Amino acid sequence: MSNLPPRVLAKLETLKDAEQQALTIMSSNQRAISETQKALDINPHGDKAPVLKREIARIQALQIDYQDRYRALADLNAKVERFLALLSANVELDDARPIRSKTKADESHLQAVQRLRSRIMELIAERGRVERASPTTKEMKAAAKRYVESLAVRGTPQLIIEHGKFDMQFGRGTMSDFLPPEAMLAWVDPALLQHRLDEMIDGMPKSGRQIDADERKQRLDEIKAELFDLERHECSHIDAAREEGTTIQHRPNVDIKALLGLVTSRSKANAA
Structure with a gap:
């Protein structure tokens, strides 16, 4: 991965750091559960027993969220690693055009992500309809x-x-x-x-829809380009929210190139 652009390398480090932090929080919370449970086991009928039981219930509930977050980040990083490992040797890697997250008036980053995801889901559904459309x-x-x-x-x-x-x-x-x-x-x-x-x-x-080959290809290309742009803005809002202290999970099926801000193209040396 030494040939990756600097911004992509920085993004990879951010993702790995997030996974490690999630693991640390999950492990720390698990220790807290164990220690509190031990304290309760020592004196199960003491004055502090009700408080200890409530605390155990509270941190056990938190542990479920911590485990889910760690698992999601670990799965995402594994997906990124598989993507990079499978890149062809004749592919050139470049930074995608820099973008900045922009929110509408009175809109939080979370609301912006929800708005973008709504449009992403619409496009994914349309892509499926176009792909399934019959020839004319x-x-x-x-x-x-x-x-x-x-x-x-x-x-x-x-x-x-x-x-x-x-x-x-x-x-x-x-x-x-x-x-x-x-x-x-x-x-x-x-x-x-x-x-x-x-x-x-x-x-x-x-069938419900017929479309000729040229129109089908053009629409699929348009959807692909719009999806990439939407997903890059989605990831930008997630990054901005994280800097403000708000955690927003990436979608499991996020486009890895959009996530990393990476553009791949066939090497000019091999394009001839």
């Missing part, structure tokens, strides 16, 4: 046409013509090159096969 009927028929053309090429026989002999050989005559009947049909009458496939496509139940 026009694209389906164009794909059917290419399929018929490829079948016709595959189904074209080899002519064997010699003195006193005329024959056709489909495929190579081996089981490994078995010729499906649709390939022969495509060679004999491609227009008929195309027509029947078009009829089947017209009769198919249409």
Whole structure:
């Protein structure tokens, strides 16, 4: 990780420090639970027993939150480490464009994060709908046409013509090159096969959304860019809140590049 940009390295250290602090708090609280429990065990019916029991209940409740926070940070750092370990050797690493957290009037960092996350969830849901959208009927028929053309090429026989002999050989005559009947049909009458496939496509139940390949790619690219920008602002607000003493957990599925402020690109030396 020596080739990481300075700001990314600083972010990694911040994340590791946060995990270590969470571990320290969790461990310290666990010791407090043990020590208080020992004090209660020594004199379970003494005057201080009710106070000790209430204190145990209080710090045990805190321990659940401390454990959750430590586990979330440990999981996040492990995810970051896996991401960095899997980066290709021909990838160039750069700092993303610096951004500053901006809150609306009378809006706290927590409220800003909640607002951003609402939009992030909307975009993730839209991305799923775009990814699941069917091709347009026009694209389906164009794909059917290419399929018929490829079948016709595959189904074209080899002519064997010699003195006193005329024959056709489909495929190579081996089981490994078995010729499906649709390939022969495509060679004999491609227009008929195309027509029947078009009829089947017209009769198919249409999904809720159809989108052509170019529009699909453009919208997915737009969503990707907007998500990255939103997640970077989300992480910026979380950092600003931490500096003010407020802890906001990162989402488990946060984009690691947005979290680190990292931009990856193919090495120019390997792009040629």
